[in-house]
Amino acid sequence: MNIYDISSRAGVSIATVSRVLNQNPHVSAETRERVLRVIADSGYVPNAFARGLGLNTMRTIGLLSPDASDGYQAAALNYLESSFREQGYDCLLICSGTSLAARKAGVENLKGRHVDGMVLMGSSFVGERPEENIYLREAAEGMPVALLNGEFDAPGVYSALCDDEKAAREAVRHLIEGGKRRILHLYHAMNSSGRRKLRGYQAALKEAGISYDEALVRSVEKDRKSIDHVMKMLRDMEAEGTRFDAAFCSEDILAVGAVKYALSRGKRIPGDLAVVGYNNSLLCRCCEPEITSVDNQLRALCDHIVRTMTAALEGEAAQRSRTFAGRLVIRASTDGRAGSGLNTVKKHSQERKDGV
Amino acid sequence: MNIYDISSRAGVSIATVSRVLNQNPHVSAETRERVLRVIADSGYVPNAFARGLGLNTMRTIGLLSPDASDGYQAAALNYLESSFREQGYDCLLICSGTSLAARKAGVENLKGRHVDGMVLMGSSFVGERPEENIYLREAAEGMPVALLNGEFDAPGVYSALCDDEKAAREAVRHLIEGGKRRILHLYHAMNSSGRRKLRGYQAALKEAGISYDEALVRSVEKDRKSIDHVMKMLRDMEAEGTRFDAAFCSEDILAVGAVKYALSRGKRIPGDLAVVGYNNSLLCRCCEPEITSVDNQLRALCDHIVRTMTAALEGEAAQRSRTFAGRLVIRASTDGRAGSGLNTVKKHSQERKDGV
DNA sequence: CAAGGTCATGTAATTGCTTACATGATGGCA
């Protein structure tokens, strides 16, 4: 069943059928109706590949997620896909895994698929070494590339990110204001966002006159075992004589581990150990006490990416990069007075704008 | 840059270039190498649309997820995509939303895209009314359709599902063995899986000689507000004089709400209120006490779907439907002795096989 | 040495659309 079948059944040429399919106004109402009836009767669906070949686009965006099962990326995925579809673009998904080689293969896969643009999710796409920035060739060749939570200044590369440094500084400052001095920083990856968080952590310590102690900064894998890993690590640290009274974590799941550790040792929260997470995911509400966390404005980041990507695809000028301020959502893990459901939003700092 | 450019630069015909691209053995080693070098130098990438037009496939599977931000569907998505890609299929993602109209539009979108097959995620795709089974036309027209956690007996429809009825019966039996008699059933959707769970709940009550009380069966929206909704609902129920000593929930997030309710009222868990969730998601481990939950073998379901889908696409015979047994993972919310990390697996029932 | 087989390579048809350009009908207006 193709456009020729429809044209002969309707007694018109294929050009007319095509016009009907594409809402071209140069068709009489009568003819249009007849063609539409034939199409409906026959269950004809235009061949998308042929259309793509002629137009050189199938209106597809590639989404590359190192780990779509992660709550944060899943939420982003869901929101990005819906938004792009609203704009008439469908999304091809690649869950690459986190290794550089796998992510690179993902980018090449998307290129081979001739997607119109691609969105790379997560801060691991901005590397310090040039070979880590695996999308630059594609961007240079004219395919718009958007980074969610990463920033790279190059033509064709668009990005939206949270001001993690500032958010981290505020989070750690909040712990210090609660009287904490020995503050752990548990992180899961020292990628671009991880580096920004670390800088914020260090800045907050510095402004409070607390010296930076490398022994308090530890990395933990982020997966289903993270809770147990964190518990074990903190137990070992205390056994070795390392003291701490708070934890600033780069991910909510690590914060859950810290809370569970405190509970397992009979420590009071936040009295003996105050805990801050990052991403303000569902997990924060599930813990008891509930966990203070940084909301990094995922919706706003995604909105910006969809806007700039569609603008770029339609040849309009688009702001290359935009930074959004995080919000510290204060809960019981840092504030004994905070009851369930009565979350306080600490800061709502102004947005900063960059690029064009 | 197309196959003609490559062929003229390499001094061969387009057929030879095509042969090199497709690993056709009828090319001399020397020629092959020359062509590959030209391709590498020029950065040529074959046009996927033209290829798709000729072959009438772009090796794409459509994944339709009503809500990809849900932890369960996200995990399925991630695993399905990786597995399909290993088999040489890329995935087009549609996050439709849950309404029937939206899901139907999603199916039609995928059909228009000419995907090779589609996977519909979630039990809402099996309806009691015929018009709810929105994929039957596509299946009849020859596109394989796979249902994750749903079952429908028709040619071209493949499915993998958890024996929710049995799993629910075991879960409720476990509560009864713990001495509970007034067992709530909190559910989020009365779709095919919801109906199976309800039947299991009723069966367990019946075999224990406990009469079924409709007042204990309540529905709750599943979203970020679910915790608060459940808390409020249970508070109201108790205020109205409804008594209960356990809760069997169709989703982990609802179980979290039940646990939080108990904590907020100073009730002991599991003494005053025992709680069972469903899906064995990360949330179960975050709560304190940790939550007993049904693991419905997502990996196995996904594996079966990938296997049958690829078999169907390659024209091989494939088992149409397969049911997997759930596993009850016992934690502290039903068993005071269960410590963190020391989870017990209650049952590991045999699998049942159906269809061909 | 001729016939025939093997193998690398080329030619050209095919896939199903979009669209620039051609055509022809109709109607208004001088």
Add this chain to the structure above:
DNA sequence: TGCCATCATGTAAGCAATTACATGACCTTG
């Protein structure tokens, strides 16, 4: 009435691959 603008419609040339079939070189073998 004749000319031209307008508009519906048709013709045919792309788009960039795959692949059936043709060709011709070379080798084997009777």
